[in-house]
Amino acid sequence: MAPPTISPETAAGLKKFIDDATKPDADRTILPAALVHIVDAQNNTLFSHGASTEKPPTVESMTIIQSLTKVVGAMAYMQLVERNLATLDDPATINKWLPELAGKKVLTGYTTDSVTGQKQYQLEERKGDITARMLMNHTYGGGHTFFNKLLLDYVQDLGVWETTNEAADPYGILLVSPLLWHPGTKTNYGQGLDWLAVLIERISKQSLQSYLQEHIFDPLGLKEIGVEAAYGGVATSLPHNTSKFWPRKLRTGNSSFVAVDVPEPEIVKRANAFPEGEYHTGCLGTGLVSSVRDYNHLLSVLLPENMGLDHVTGHRLLSAESVREITSPQLPEEIRDDSRSIPTANATPIVLPADLSISVLDPKGSYGLGCGVQGVDRALKNGGKGRSKGSVYWYGAPNCDMWVDREKGVVVSIWGNYYPWNDEAWVEFVAGVEGYVYEELGSADE
Numbered sequence: 001m002a003p004p005t006i007s008p009e010t011a012a013g014l015k016k017f018i019d020d021a022t023k024p025d026a027d028r029t030i031l032p033a034a035l036v037h038i039v040d041a042q043n044n045t046l047f048s049h050g051a052s053t054e055k056p057p058t059v060e061s062m063t064i065i066q067s068l069t070k071v072v073g074a075m076a077y078m079q080l081v082e083r084n085l086a087t088l089d090d091p092a093t094i095n096k097w098l099p100e101l102a103g104k105k106v107l108t109g110y111t112t113d114s115v116t117g118q119k120q121y122q123l124e125e126r127k128g129d130i131t132a133r134m135l136m137n138h139t140y141g142g143g144h145t146f147f148n149k150l151l152l153d154y155v156q157d158l159g160v161w162e163t164t165n166e167a168a169d170p171y172g173i174l175l176v177s178p179l180l181w182h183p184g185t186k187t188n189y190g191q192g193l194d195w196l197a198v199l200i201e202r203i204s205k206q207s208l209q210s211y212l213q214e215h216i217f218d219p220l221g222l223k224e225i226g227v228e229a230a231y232g233g234v235a236t237s238l239p240h241n242t243s244k245f246w247p248r249k250l251r252t253g254n255s256s257f258v259a260v261d262v263p264e265p266e267i268v269k270r271a272n273a274f275p276e277g278e279y280h281t282g283c284l285g286t287g288l289v290s291s292v293r294d295y296n297h298l299l300s301v302l303l304p305e306n307m308g309l310d311h312v313t314g315h316r317l318l319s320a321e322s323v324r325e326i327t328s329p330q331l332p333e334e335i336r337d338d339s340r341s342i343p344t345a346n347a348t349p350i351v352l353p354a355d356l357s358i359s360v361l362d363p364k365g366s367y368g369l370g371c372g373v374q375g376v377d378r379a380l381k382n383g384g385k386g387r388s389k390g391s392v393y394w395y396g397a398p399n400c401d402m403w404v405d406r407e408k409g410v411v412v413s414i415w416g417n418y419y420p421w422n423d424e425a426w427v428e429f430v431a432g433v434e435g436y437v438y439e440e441l442g443s444a445d446e
Contacts, residue, residue, distance in 0.1 A: 014036070039297070046410065047437075071369075186335060189339070197282045221312070307323050363376065374390060390407060401414045402414075410441070
């Protein structure tokens with residue numbers, strides 16, 4: 001296969017498309033910013049361009065990537081599996097290291113008292129084992145208050161919601177949340193990767209920040225990625241990252257936005273943080289801040305040409321077997337499409353509902369470990385071609401899209417850094433960028 005390229009003509013058209021998407025226009029819904037960065041297996045930049053209504057983002061701009069953290073969590077855990085410190089499929093790993101999770105019951109519903117109007121919640125004993133694989137492919141039975149109304153009601157009725165929720169207290173919300181399904185019986189986008197963060201800390205006896213830095217970021221020379229300041233991370237405060245933070249925004253109109261973040265995030269530290277204390281401050285469902293430069297560099301190890309080896313440093317980050325596990329479809333056929341959707345319970349206006357199994361997204365796809373795996377070549381709404389079957393992809397809530405096209409040999413990040421996720425203007429923009437890229441990559445194969 002010929003190496004992937006982006007021609008000057010395609011690059012010029014794509015740059016204009018990106019610039020036009022952020023130009024103020026009273027009659028059109030615009031984006032506050034857009035950054036597109038594409039690299040090959042050698043981490044060569046094939047295309048990179050940012051535009052904004054204000055200061056354009058660059059490859060160095062660091063932003064909170066939320067759920068794009070998940071695949072990095074899967075990488076971290078697979079390293080422990082390789083070192084024979086953990087397992088994918090032995091429930092003993094969960095029973096030993098996560099007894100709080102192993103002891104969970106399943107919330108099946110509630111009745112309402114006719115006199116007081118209070119809900120009486122019904123829980124039953126769990127049937128079936130939980131494994132680490134289930135935590136990473138969203139089948140362990142847990143939920144998320146952002147997306148599950150029953151779980152949201154349950155936690156709110158406990159009277160702890162103001163201090164115990166996913167944003168303020170990631171470990172605390174894990175402790176109070178029951179399961180919603182018996183393990184392995186349903187696909188549900190839940191809190192599994194946050195449990196994985198606890199598992200990694202307990203097995204490694206390191207803080208999540210320390211583990212990721214020592215075993216993933218430092219070996220690859222990555223300087224613009226790390227744990228969010230809200231979870232005690234220091235990446236955005238380091239001298240070489242001064243003024244690189246890219247604050248998120250929230251849409252308030254067709255061409256109006258408000259800032260969500262302060263210009264320089266304040267580090268939030270907990271006195272009882274693991275490993276000195278018992279409190280697990282890190283999470284892996286979200287939790288990282290990164291530049292596209294470092295993020296794409298890291299994901300390039302998943303391409304078939306590398307299979308876990310970083311081309312830039314020569315460091316082997318993962319074994320080939322670990323890469324195969326992360327990038328392979330993980331869901332049993334009978335539950336693959338029962339809930340590859342993202343509903344909303346408490347996420348609006350941050351997240352709008354989406355169904356990944358629709359025809360123009362991923363109708364035959366699956367979850368991998370900490371990611372999605374494209375089931376067929378993507379067919380864009382306008383009839384054009386998109387990412388290839390087998391591409392690893394996912395989304396960050398601030399409209400941060402990424403995919404690793406293992407057939408074409410490219411890593412693509414398209415980041416807008418604003419809410420709501422799944423905003424119609426953003427979805428159309430990503431499809432437009434994808435159309436430009438694959439018209440070029442597709443013609444190279446002909």
